[in-house]
Amino acid sequence: MSTKAEKKPAGKAPVKATKTKVEAGKRKKTRHETYGSYIYKVLKQVHPEIGISNKAMAIMNSFVNDIFERIASEASKLASYNKKTTLSSREVQTAVRLLLPGELSKHAVSEGTKAVTKYTGAK
Numbered sequence: 001m002s003t004k005a006e007k008k009p010a011g012k013a014p015v016k017a018t019k020t021k022v023e024a025g026k027r028k029k030t031r032h033e034t035y036g037s038y039i040y041k042v043l044k045q046v047h048p049e050i051g052i053s054n055k056a057m058a059i060m061n062s063f064v065n066d067i068f069e070r071i072a073s074e075a076s077k078l079a080s081y082n083k084k085t086t087l088s089s090r091e092v093q094t095a096v097r098l099l100l101p102g103e104l105s106k107h108a109v110s111e112g113t114k115a116v117t118k119y120t121g122a123k
Contacts, residue, residue, distance in 0.1 A: 035064045071095045089116055 039060045043052055052060070074095035075087050084091070089112070096108050 034061045036061060039064070067099075070099055074098055 034057075036057050039057060040052065043050065071092060072087075072095075075091040078091045078094055079085070079087050093109055093112060096112065097105050099105075100108055
């Protein structure tokens with residue numbers, strides 16, 4: 001039973017150990033993406049004198065995530081019904097019309113159209 005000599009790879013740098021979450025007693029801070037800064041900016045545009053508590057901000061963030069999820073899901077279904085692989089503004093607009101009631105959907109569609117024209121005009 002002979003043992004084979006191990007060969008070292010020529011010209012390759014040694015593999016460094018990856019950093020773990022707990023390094024030297026400190027825990028790496030996880031990042032949480034929220035809509036907090038955007039909600040705050042809109043609040044200051046509408047009511048500059050009013051603040052918002054952390055609990056209210058968490059509720060608003062949850063609300064925005066929920067609406068985003070619903071619109072994305074509905075737009076995805078609409079695209080698949082029409083055998084499309086790409087979501088366009090048309091699918092999103094139709095999803096908004098289906099999900100939001102009455103006057104709210106009209107305002108949302110007009111604001112969305114305004115945002116899209118502003119974005120395409122800036123290019």
